Amino acid sequence: MDSNLNNLKDYEFNFSEVIEYAKKHKVSIVGIQLPEGLRRMQNVLAERVKCELGCEVIISTEPCVGACDIADEEFLNLGADILLHFGHSKIPCLSKTSLPVFYIECRSNMDVENVVNDSLNKFVNGEKVGILTTVQHVHKVNEISNILSKGKLTPIVSKGDCRIAYPAQVLGCNFSTAREEIKNGADSFLFVGSGYFHPLGVAISTKRKVIVADPYSNEVKEIDGVNNEIVNKIMRQRFGAIAKAKDAKSFAILVGTKKGQSRLGCALELKRMIEKHSFQVFLYSVGRIEPEYLRYYNEDAIVSTLCPRVAIDDFSRFNKPILTPIELQILLEEKDWNEFAFDEII
Template sequence: MSEIEAFDFQLARIISVIKDTGAKVIGLQFPEGFKRRSLGIASGIESETGTSVIISGNPCFGACDLDVALLNDVEILFHFGHAHLDDNKLSQKVYFIETRSAVDVKDVVKLAVPELRGQKIGLITTVQHVHKLEDATSILREHGKECVICSGDSKIAYPGQVLGCNFSAAREEMCDEYLYIGSGQFHPLGVSLATKRRVLIADPFVNELREVDSSRVLRQRSAVIAKSIDAEVFGIVVSTKPGQERMALAEELKEMAKKHGRNAYVFTMDLVTPDQLLQFKVDAFVNTACPRLAVDEVGRFHAPMLTPMEFEIVLGEREWEDLIFDEITGE
């Protein structure tokens, strides 16, 4: 199946929305994996509607990461690849195009059956495959497995959906293990770290199974904590992205540092990168922006980058064995 066939970009719906609203200036925002399709989609929209289309060239990490500057220049923004976040204050001008996958998951789920050790299986995936969870459930039940698809908190649009920063749909206490349907590594890794349960990845694009191994990440996180134990000056990083901004948490962490006789300063920025932080001479950073930063970019910052929970360990407010994965949760 070609890339064009694999995902539904809902061009007919987009054109219908534009005609119904009478909008003349349209914005398009894509995550990195879909940017290559942007020119064809923009061309189709312009030819069918006569509108002017502006494509966001900024990085996009999720529904939390709307291009706020582009929103000021367009009447409608179509945001691809993510589901609506309930707390997104700018969403009245935004249409979320979830870009569902047409790839069949049945074969890879059948492949997973003999590898599943437990009886009660939690099913999880991204928004691209949530409509396929019923197919997966049918197959597992045919092979004598019990399936659980949990609703998450208010940030989760669909039962069984997980985000890179929110694993609330994987909180079923009675699950023996989880089966993640999708191609990425970070989401199932986050579930493994958050739940301490075995997670098996069923990748429908290459019909392949992989078991999540979180040991390497845990060693990396332990090393970051160890390097920060004697730190005296901390930089607490806050993102200004609409769905990532956690200033209240940053202020709590700053007060916590003060209580323990350490110095802490709050830095705000849109895109958090090693280069952006290079000029700030601190002993360690604490990340309150996208939780993936500390894990994905480990070793790239000039000072250790801690999660809020790791910062608590450094200060003695939390025990090592109580380390949990950072999440941005809802109600």
């Protein structure tokens, strides 16, 4: 096969399994789903898939936020034979799909050696360091372990719960790997990757130190789970949202229709909790959240059981306080303020 298909700029894709499947089965229509970060490659990828598999290719235009957001049913209805889902690893406990889905992970070629070496002086000799990263870098975990060992640290690598595909991997909605690493002795964490959401979630969830080594910017940053500028900023925002919802007499609970974000059980539990406090509550199903769709809501506050990032990342797009399940529990005094954590789907 065309080696260019595997290697597009800074990324590597593994197509071999798809080619093998296509050879065995008649594949005439293939769906493609990509996250925003890979959209600029969508036509190149579509063209290559078409040439390799000799099929019609349909690219999904809907925003795709993760492997929780699989367009299998849409593509089945469109008559596609298979779906290629780019850029995310499979969520093992969500493996049942309506048509064969191939997860074409996207591996970064970015060098991690220098930035991990630079991070060593943030730890003390002999410190047990839990390694954490995102799917783009999971193939570098052995290399990272070796650098830590050479730097007189003890690397800890664990695998989280059934939403996690690889050792050391964390998702925006799941920090179970970090908790597993603590069980296995980790004192602190090294997160290799970009963005603040994952390490921040880990820091708040575990209250341990998280060192961030970003191979894109070559920067090393420290996030202290208890006292840190970014943690404090987010905490102020979240506590502000809870305070703003304090006078709410009615609540809208959002239930996700995306396969991997659907938590009806949790929503019904929250509903009963709200009713117990004699407030009014309505349930709403939501695919992709758009603040404009909520303009007909009369409720005073919104509780989202969708992707945990909605309340945290998108809070400024809403004109009403939007809370996570844990935050509602704090509001209703069913939980204590010091039990605050990022919402997770576990």
